[in-house]
Amino acid sequence: MKTSGKSAPILDVCDLYKTYRLPRRQELKAVDGVSFSVMPGEVLGIVGESGCGKSTLGRCLLKLTPATSGQVLFEGRDITHLPERTLRPLRQRMQMVFQDSYASLNPRRRIGDLLAEPLKVHPDAQGHKRSSAAIATRLQELMELVSLPTTALARYPHEFSGGQRQRINIARAIALSPQLIVADEPVSALDVSVQAQIINLFADLQKQLGLTYIFIAHDLAVVRQISNRVAVMYLGRIVEIGDADAVLHTPAHPYTAALTAAIPRPVTGLARPVPLQGDVPSPINRPSGCRFHTRCPYMQTRCQEEDPILHPIDDSGHEVACHFPLSPVASATHCNG
Amino acid sequence: MPANMPPSALLDVRNLRVSFPARGQMIPIVDGVSFTLNHQDILGLVGESGSGKSVTALALMGLIDAPGVQVTGSVCFRDQELVGMPQKKLRHLRGKEIAMIFQDPMTAFTPVYTIGWQIDEQIRAHERVSRQQARARTVKLLGDMGVPDPERTANRYPHQLSGGLRQRAMIAMALSCNPSLLIADEPTTALDVTVQAQILELIRSLRDTHHSSILLITHDMGVVAETCDNTMVLYSGRVAEYGPTSALFASPSHPYTAGLLASIPPLDGPRPLRLPAIAGAPPLPQNRPAGCAFSPRCPYAHTACTTALPPYIATGPDHFAACVLPQEGTPLPTRIRNELVQESPQP
Ligand SMILES: Nc1ncnc2c1ncn2[C@@H]1O[C@H](COP(=O)(O)OP(=O)(O)OP(=O)(O)O)[C@@H](O)[C@H]1O
Ligand SMILES: Nc1ncnc2c1ncn2[C@@H]1O[C@H](COP(=O)(O)OP(=O)(O)O)[C@@H](O)[C@H]1O
Ligand code: SF4
Ligand code: SF4
Ligand SMILES: [Mg+2]
Ligand SMILES: [Mg+2]
Numbered sequence: 001m002k003t004s005g006k007s008a009p010i011l012d013v014c015d016l017y018k019t020y021r022l023p024r025r026q027e028l029k030a031v032d033g034v035s036f037s038v039m040p041g042e043v044l045g046i047v048g049e050s051g052c053g054k055s056t057l058g059r060c061l062l063k064l065t066p067a068t069s070g071q072v073l074f075e076g077r078d079i080t081h082l083p084e085r086t087l088r089p090l091r092q093r094m095q096m097v098f099q100d101s102y103a104s105l106n107p108r109r110r111i112g113d114l115l116a117e118p119l120k121v122h123p124d125a126q127g128h129k130r131s132s133a134a135i136a137t138r139l140q141e142l143m144e145l146v147s148l149p150t151t152a153l154a155r156y157p158h159e160f161s162g163g164q165r166q167r168i169n170i171a172r173a174i175a176l177s178p179q180l181i182v183a184d185e186p187v188s189a190l191d192v193s194v195q196a197q198i199i200n201l202f203a204d205l206q207k208q209l210g211l212t213y214i215f216i217a218h219d220l221a222v223v224r225q226i227s228n229r230v231a232v233m234y235l236g237r238i239v240e241i242g243d244a245d246a247v248l249h250t251p252a253h254p255y256t257a258a259l260t261a262a263i264p265r266p267v268t269g270l271a272r273p274v275p276l277q278g279d280v281p282s283p284i285n286r287p288s289g290c291r292f293h294t295r296c297p298y299m300q301t302r303c304q305e306e307d308p309i310l311h312p313i314d315d316s317g318h319e320v321a322c323h324f325p326l327s328p329v330a331s332a333t334h335c336n337g
Numbered sequence: 338m339p340a341n342m343p344p345s346a347l348l349d350v351r352n353l354r355v356s357f358p359a360r361g362q363m364i365p366i367v368d369g370v371s372f373t374l375n376h377q378d379i380l381g382l383v384g385e386s387g388s389g390k391s392v393t394a395l396a397l398m399g400l401i402d403a404p405g406v407q408v409t410g411s412v413c414f415r416d417q418e419l420v421g422m423p424q425k426k427l428r429h430l431r432g433k434e435i436a437m438i439f440q441d442p443m444t445a446f447t448p449v450y451t452i453g454w455q456i457d458e459q460i461r462a463h464e465r466v467s468r469q470q471a472r473a474r475t476v477k478l479l480g481d482m483g484v485p486d487p488e489r490t491a492n493r494y495p496h497q498l499s500g501g502l503r504q505r506a507m508i509a510m511a512l513s514c515n516p517s518l519l520i521a522d523e524p525t526t527a528l529d530v531t532v533q534a535q536i537l538e539l540i541r542s543l544r545d546t547h548h549s550s551i552l553l554i555t556h557d558m559g560v561v562a563e564t565c566d567n568t569m570v571l572y573s574g575r576v577a578e579y580g581p582t583s584a585l586f587a588s589p590s591h592p593y594t595a596g597l598l599a600s601i602p603p604l605d606g607p608r609p610l611r612l613p614a615i616a617g618a619p620p621l622p623q624n625r626p627a628g629c630a631f632s633p634r635c636p637y638a639h640t641a642c643t644t645a646l647p648p649y650i651a652t653g654p655d656h657f658a659a660c661v662l663p664q665e666g667t668p669l670p671t672r673i674r675n676e677l678v679q680e681s682p683q684p
Contacts, residue, residue, distance in 0.1 A: 049529035161618045191385035191556065196600035196614030203611070218529070225602035225612065248604065262534040264559030266601050268583040272563065275534035279499040295531075 008076060009037035010180060010212050011061065016070035018056050028284050030056040031067070032236030035310070040179065043206060043213040045227030045244065047220055047259075049280055053236040054216045058182045061214060062094050063087065074180070092122045092176040099185035101165035105157040111168055112153035115139055118175050125177075142171040145208075146201060163194035167201065174205060182214040187222060199225055220263055224248050229317070232256045235283055235291045238310060242318030252313050252325040255292045290323065298324055347518060347550045348374040348397070353410040355396045363407060364623050366392050368574040374518070379544055379551045381565030381582065383558060385619055389574040390554045394520050397552075398437055399427040414518065433463045436511035440523040442503035445510065446495040452506045453491025456513055463514045478509040482539060501532035508539065512547060519543065522554045537564050558601060562586055567655075570594050573619055573630040576649065580656030588671040590658035593631045595669055629660070637662060
């Protein structure tokens with residue numbers, strides 16, 4: 001794991017599992033042994049196809065869903081076993097932003113009231129209850145941070161476009177000056193022209209406020225734009241993690257290579273790679289050995305029997321869970337000509 | 338399209354306008370759309386959500402029957418006028434000559450019958466064949482669409498199939514009567530990228546092996562670049578630009594197309610420090626500004642843009658844009674990839 005000098009990780013995840021119990025004694029391992037750590041001020045992107053466990057992992061990190069086993073250390077403190085009362089003051093330091101900008105806003109309340117709510121509930125940095133003047137000032141600041149006019153405070157959620165509502169959700173997430181934000185597909189529902197504005201806003205706030213993000217999305221290009229590091233998930237497990245450009249441009253895991261090759265580029269005349277065959281297997285009956293072996297073009301006998309563990313392939317923090325990782329040259333399939 | 342075929346139009350749409358009633362007013366959701374779709378051609382229809390892509394597709398199929406809706410203009414399919422054609426005749430055309438596939442395959446299938454049974458019925462509705470003959474065709478089609486073990490899969494119910502297999506089964510059903518025109522509305526939007534790549538390859542092969550013409554609706558510029566021969570960009574219910582895909586991507590003539598391409602985060606090459614986003618959001622059809630609908634967001638907007646509808650003029654071979662710039666002698670510069678790229682953000 002990457003430990004850059006003196007500072008300690010803000011988030012340390014150790015061997016995290018989340019198993020959903022289904023009818024007829026079936027089990028679904030949505031998160032199946034995940035470990036990683038994130039340094040303060042870092043942006044870790046999490047990518048993977050539908051159902052691979054990204055949202056479940058995100059919710060477990062903030063203890064919005066209890067993990068089945070494993071640990072999540074936030075600023076060195078294990079939060080997985082903290083009772084809700086002890087967790088409460090920590091909650092304001094970790095926030096979440098979701099995909100559906102409308103569902104997360106109460107339609108009957110004005111934006112100003114929605115944003116004031118957490119400020120009324122939680123005390124300020126000195127532990128004092130905030131005055132209404134302090135709250136009003138903070139609301140103005142928040143509007144400025146997310147580039148909305150202060151007149152927006154008096155209006156209702158339905159009066160805004162999807163992009164503007166996502167700005168409001170972001171304002172709410174940063175209202176209490178958190179350290180960590182877990183954003184789950186925060187731009188997936190937006191059109192590209194608006195999506196670019198919101199990605200820029202996330203990037204600006206990250207720099208301005210020194211935030212740490214876990215940025216979850218299925219769109220690799222979106223994730224690369226904002227992340228320092230990227231983790232690729234497949235069927236509940238991280239199969240590759242490392243520097244964003246190293247993972248996406250010189251993938252070592254055959255799945256990452258297939259995933260990046262499958263993204264249609266907005267450029268004509270590129271050679272088309274052979275698509276990966278088949279669908280993602282059901283997480284209820286995940287394949288034995290390497291979970292990717294049913295679709296992997298490089299599969300060997302060993303892959304069907306032995307589950308590969310995440311291991312470093314160099315000293316830059318690039319790790320991969322594959323018995324036969326691709327060499328950097330072979331994997332650089334899509335370059336810009 | 339192959340060089341040995343004359344570039345004749347299979348579908349010729351002129352000034353299509355679809356207006357919905359709202360608060361005592363008629364709102365033109367699709368506002369004067371014109372284009373042609375050639376034989377054995379894939380035409381991409383791109384635009385942001387709400388730009389009128391689906392309404393255009395439904396109007397072409399004669400499937401808009403909400404009370405009070407007005408459809409005007411002309412849709413000429415193989416020399417037959419579809420606007421105003423009686424529903425009975427349209428129904429015969431649909432399924433046989435023109436077929437449509439949707440984003441959600443569940444809407445195309447009934448949950449209570451096997452997919453094989455439903456495709457058999459579709460074939461038998463248009464042709465006099467026995468049940469066995471129909472099933473043989475169904476199994477062959479499913480196999481052609483890359484469905485593994487087609488005999489067994491035909492006997493399964495829609496909910497028992499994965500998203501990718503359901504999409505293949507829906508395409509098989511759409512192709513069951515060899516339609517000459519296939520309209521695909523966001524056929525891969527709900528799929529994972531690895532499965533999307535398979536379906537796009539299938540769609541390309543339909544053009545080559547089944548000689549189908551395809552109208553492919555998507556909001557993904559990457560999908561268009563990979564799949565379509567020609568591209569039409571819709572903005573607020575109007576055509577902003579139309580042209581051969583390679584020309585349109587290499588050198589967009591409309592500021593909206595250029596802005597859209599620039600705002601896509603690149604996957605390859607260096608990362609821009611900031612994305613060149615287009616400010617604002619598209620207008621609602623009822624609040625369309627006078628003149629060019631893109632003018633409130635356009636970096637090149639000036640007085641001429643807001644006084645009248647911009648002319649739809651040729652900017653290259655078979656390439657058109659609805660913008661005053663080409664006429665004023667100041668066309669957009671050729672798109673240079675990575676021109677906007679600055680240094681990568683530091684960790
Ligand atoms: N409450 C639940 N009960 C049972 N299974 C669940 C529950 N929530 C999620 N799952 C299953 O867990 C797996 C992981 O789901 P999750 O929502 O974390 O995936 P995801 O990677 O976020 O997918 P997407 O890209 O579609 O959002 C899926 O197979 C999903 O069906
Ligand atoms: N039946 C309807 N009645 C009124 N307005 C409609 C109807 N169907 C679609 N619209 C409106 O038409 C516009 C275009 O919709 P649509 O064609 O579905 O967009 P797209 O497919 O490009 O996302 C939207 O503003 C939508 O709200
Ligand atoms: S362990 Fe084997 S099957 Fe799994 S990704 Fe590596 S080569 Fe492929
Ligand atoms: S007509 Fe004017 S406002 Fe519209 S796209 Fe062209 S330059 Fe921009
Ligand atoms: Mg999710
Ligand atoms: Mg649509």
